[in-house]
Amino acid sequence: MAKKVVATLKVAGGKDWAKVIRAVKSPKTGAYTFREEMVPVDKVQEFIASGTK
Known part of the structure; x- marks a missing residue:
């Protein structure tokens, strides 16, 4: 799971997201x-x- 998050943060807009x-x-x-x-x-x-999606 962590690899997906790290890969997302390497993209230019990846820091605009939070888990x-x-x-x-x-x-x-x-x-x-x-x-x-x-x-x-x-x-x-x-x-x-x-509270919900």
Whole structure:
């Protein structure tokens, strides 16, 4: 997984993105899973506040 992020950052526009990791609780089991997504830096706060994709 890390190789993809490093490769993305080597591109000219790669630094304009941030990796966001969010804990999501399963309604069925109650267990938490983690979702990783690449989001534009200027949209990170909006993405976190939204709660869903």
